[in-house]
Amino acid sequence: MEHVHRDADVQMEQKIGAVYQALTKQTVVAYIRQLHLFEATENLQAREVGDGNLNLVFRVWDVQTKQSLIVKQALPYAKIVGGSWPLTLDRARIEGEALQKEAAYVPDLVPKVIHMDGTMALTVMEDLSHCTLLRKGLIDGQQYPCLAKHIGTFLAKTLFLTSDLALPSLEKKAEVKRFINPELCKITEELIFTDPFFAHPTNRFPEALRPAVEEMWQDTLLKIEVAQLKQKFLTAAEALLHGDLHSGSVFVTQVETKVIDPEFAFYGPMGFDIGLWIANLILNYLSQSGHLSDEVKRAKQQRYVEQTITETWQQFKLQFGDLWESKGIDVFLKVAGYRLVYLQKVWTDTVGFAGCEVIRRTIGLAYVADLDSIAKPELQLACKQKCLRLGADLIKNRASIHTPEELIERLQGTQSSDQVKRDASHYRNYSPGQFAIA
Numbered sequence: 180m181e182h183v184h185r186d187a188d189v190q191m192e193q194k195i196g197a198v199y200q201a202l203t204k205q206t207v208v209a210y211i212r213q214l215h216l217f218e219a220t221e222n223l224q225a226r227e228v229g230d231g232n233l234n235l236v237f238r239v240w241d242v243q244t245k246q247s248l249i250v251k252q253a254l255p256y257a258k259i260v261g262g263s264w265p266l267t268l269d270r271a272r273i274e275g276e277a278l279q280k281e282a283a284y285v286p287d288l289v290p291k292v293i294h295m296d297g298t299m300a301l302t303v304m305e306d307l308s309h310c311t312l313l314r315k316g317l318i319d320g321q322q323y324p325c326l327a328k329h330i331g332t333f334l335a336k337t338l339f340l341t342s343d344l345a346l347p348s349l350e351k352k353a354e355v356k357r358f359i360n361p362e363l364c365k366i367t368e369e370l371i372f373t374d375p376f377f378a379h380p381t382n383r384f385p386e387a388l389r390p391a392v393e394e395m396w397q398d399t400l401l402k403i404e405v406a407q408l409k410q411k412f413l414t415a416a417e418a419l420l421h422g423d424l425h426s427g428s429v430f431v432t433q434v435e436t437k438v439i440d441p442e443f444a445f446y447g448p449m450g451f452d453i454g455l456w457i458a459n460l461i462l463n464y465l466s467q468s469g470h471l472s473d474e475v476k477r478a479k480q481q482r483y484v485e486q487t488i489t490e491t492w493q494q495f496k497l498q499f500g501d502l503w504e505s506k507g508i509d510v511f512l513k514v515a516g517y518r519l520v521y522l523q524k525v526w527t528d529t530v531g532f533a534g535c536e537v538i539r540r541t542i543g544l545a546y547v548a549d550l551d552s553i554a555k556p557e558l559q560l561a562c563k564q565k566c567l568r569l570g571a572d573l574i575k576n577r578a579s580i581h582t583p584e585e586l587i588e589r590l591q592g593t594q595s596s597d598q599v600k601r602d603a604s605h606y607r608n609y610s611p612g613q614f615a616i617a
């Protein structure tokens with residue numbers, strides 16, 4: 180009888196993978212069995228562990244040996260919305276190839292790819308369950324001493340070495356072509372650079388925030404600046420970007436940093452990756468009055484986030500400069516002063532893109548736990564109000580925010596206790612219905 184079951188298993192395993200099908204925790208085990216990645220396959224178990232917006236993520240492990248791995252599979256639609264938002268499966272190829280590309284430059288800072296399957300739109304990779312998702316760690320008030328150095332390194336190497344600064348022209352154009360990613364770029368064009376700045380149905384925010392949001396929608400000067408940032412995102416093929424470098428795309432321990440999820444990878448402006456990274460640190464910073472009520476602890480955690488912003492840029496600048504000297508190929512790289520001008524332009528873009536990300540994470544479709552898990556509604560609204568103000572400030576004034584220190588001054592400016600108290604007491608007058616997300 181048992182051999183009949185085994186034959187049926189084998190037949191099912193042979194079928195899985197022949198054509199695309201979304202995996203379940205049963206079929207993922209059958210799929211993994213046929214790859215012979217585990218020493219033995221009788222005791223495999225699987226669990227869906229994905230909490231992202233787009234994909235299925237399974238952890239598969241051997242109950243006996245504890246050996247484990249991760250299977251990430253693209254669905255033919257955006258999971259956050261459902262079947263009404265179809266989405267290309269090619270993003271799994273992009274993600275796998277981007278991870279391999281990054282591994283060539285920063286092998287210790289990305290998960291190891293074990294297997295890729297274009298038909299099933301999946302990547303099998305190293306299990307990082309011993310790490311914490313950075314967003315969660317930061318919300319919980321944790322600090323990670325190596326983080327800024329690691330992310331600065333990741334950014335400097337991946338951005339410099341994939342750009343025209345380091346690659347011969349034909350090779351770089353071939354990479355632009357390989358990483359053309361129109362459908363995922365369109366998500367960013369809409370969700371970061373368009374919808375939050377207009378009355379669009381994808382936006383989601385509490386009614387009580389409407390006056391502040393509508394005021395922002397009236398701000399023509401802001402819109403002109405956002406339009407220019409969007410234009411840059413649409414056209415500036417400077418380097419191979421991660422494309423979605425937020426704190427939910429980073430796993431950490433006290434000594435390790437792993438950047439995951441580059442399915443949005445494409446050739447775009449360098450400041451976009453750095454800006455998203457800094458924006459998500461800012462979102463955490465601005466949320467802390469909703470999480471840490473102890474003022475001393477909060478001040479300490481905010482200093483840590485400030486340092487992480489400054490150190491990331493310092494590391495990026497330092498390592499980008501070293502690569503400029505050692506790996507640069509364009510003759511203009513030897514012209515005195517060009518490096519400073521180049522980096523200043525990347526910084527200005529960074530500040531503007533950070534502003535757009537802060538705003539869209541506050542009122543757009545893809546919200547963040549930093550803000551949305553703040554339990555007291557009036558505090559959550561006060562924090563969101565600060566995010567809107569600072570986001571618009573960064574976008575409009577990016578050309579006069581010359582350094583991370585100047586950015587941090589603006590960040591600290593949002594914390595004036597008078598302002599926070601004024602915002603919170605203002606929202607205390609709202610009825611419960613107005614706190615609900617529309």
Ligand code: SR1
Pocket residue numbers: 231232233257259366367370423545
């Ligand atoms: C429909 S996807 C929404 C967001 O999730 C991804 O992580 C990206 O940030 C995207 O903008």
Ligand code: MG
Pocket residue numbers: 231232423428440
């Ligand atoms: Mg993601």
